[in-house]
Amino acid sequence: xxxxxxxxxxxxxxxxxxxxxxxxxxxxxxxxxxxxxxxxxxxxxxxxxxx
Numbered sequence: 071x072x073x074x075x076x077x078x079x080x081x082x083x084x085x086x087x088x089x090x091x092x093x094x095x096x097x098x099x100x101x102x103x104x105x106x107x108x109x110x111x112x113x114x115x116x117x118x119x120x121x
Contacts, residue, residue: 082112083108083109083112086108086111086112087105087108090104090105090108090111091104091105091108092104
């Protein structure tokens with residue numbers, strides 16, 4: 071499963087962005103802030119913490 075690990079990380083980050091970015095737009099913030107929040111929530115350290 072080590073071959074799929076980077077793919078799983080990428081899919082997790084994209085799935086989080088699909089959820090967080092529309093929420094940031096709904097509250098009136100910029101989509102860029104949504105992507106930054108996604109990076110903070112599901113960045114490399116958060117993914118390493120989950121593993």
